Amino acid sequence: MxxxxxxxxxxxxxxxxxxxxxxxxxxxxxxxxxxxxxxxxxxxxxxxxxxxxxxxxxxxxxxxxxxxxxxxxxxxxxxxxxxxxYQDRQAGLQQQMEDGDRLQWVERMINDLPEQQRMIIQMREVEEYEFEEIANVLGMNETAVRVALSRARKVLREKMMQIEQYGIG
Amino acid sequence: MESVKNIELLLEKYFEGETSIAEEKVLKQYFTSETVAPHLEQYRSLFGYFKAEQEEKLEQPIVLTSQKTTLYRWLVAASIALLLGGGFWFTQQEAPQNAVAQSELGTYDSPEEAFEETQKALAMVSGHLNTGIESIGYLNEYENSKNQVFKQ
Incomplete structure (x- = not known):
């Protein structure tokens, strides 16, 4: 080649x-x-x-x-x-800044997850891989991928709710 | 346009890890649109983030340095070989000279003479050794005074 x-x-x-x-x-x-x-x-x-x-x-x-x-x-x-x-997203108007802040928070939450869940979230949510492909890359079975993904999503939901309730920062 | 009811159902499946890629695309679509139901507003940043992340690109061009690296490795290998070879050659050169130097140390033909000379040499060595030992004698003083302080 x-x-x-x-x-x-x-x-x-x-x-x-x-x-x-x-x-x-x-x-x-x-x-x-x-x-x-x-x-x-x-x-x-x-x-x-x-x-x-x-x-x-x-x-x-x-x-x-x-x-x-x-x-x-x-x-x-x-x-x-x-x-x-975390600071490298550009923020212009107030609204953009708020949105940017929120996206940064999501990023931080994801990066706080254990490494394996981080990789699964990345490959499923961003790269839109099928479970089979993720299982293949990580050397896991599909059920384990599904369970870990569900767990990670629920953790993110919980953290989002906390922020919603108590505000950012 | 997706109905709010449908989105709620999809969300439920989503958190159980049971949505398909197509269904997840529907969710991403919905939460990045202008009209998100107020009670679902909290999920907007999550799906918005995933959507935004898909746009992140590698800005740096990929450089396949493999050819350069192999050349570099060959150079390193060659220089090591050269050093080792040079060193070996050098020691080989040195050896005969050593042999000559040893032959010039002086030998005695008769055993008696050799014996006497050896004795002289050994006596000199032991004489020097004893000068060293005399000064060790002072150390005994320390030992004595130590014993006086810490009575055994």
């Missing part, structure tokens, strides 16, 4: 890889690095790619593994993850 063909191949899902990495690593820069790393690793597998059912599923699995490794070594090194990306 030529480099050009490979770039063509990854174009449909490179943003998904980036978004999954960002869901796990939070920081944009780290997610960009992770995407880069995963793509180079995928490129190194070049010859065997044609044997795969889904290169996208493979890329997502590699992203998951890479990011979890990153988080593990970060924890081992006793470094905290920089939550520096």
């Amino acid at each position: 030529h480099q050009n063909e490979f770039v063509q191949l990854i174009t449909p899902f490179k943003d998904k890889v980036f978004r999954l990495a960002k869901r796990l690593l939070v920081s944009t820069e780290e997610a960009e690095d992770a995407t880069q790393e995963v793509m180079v690793k995928l490129w190194a597998k070049n010859e065997t790619l044609s044997e795969l059912n889904s290169v996208e599923a493979m890329a997502m699995t590699m992203t998951r593994n890479y990011c979890l490794d990153q988080l593990k070594s970060k924890r081992a090194g006793n470094m905290s993850i920089a939550h520096s990306n």
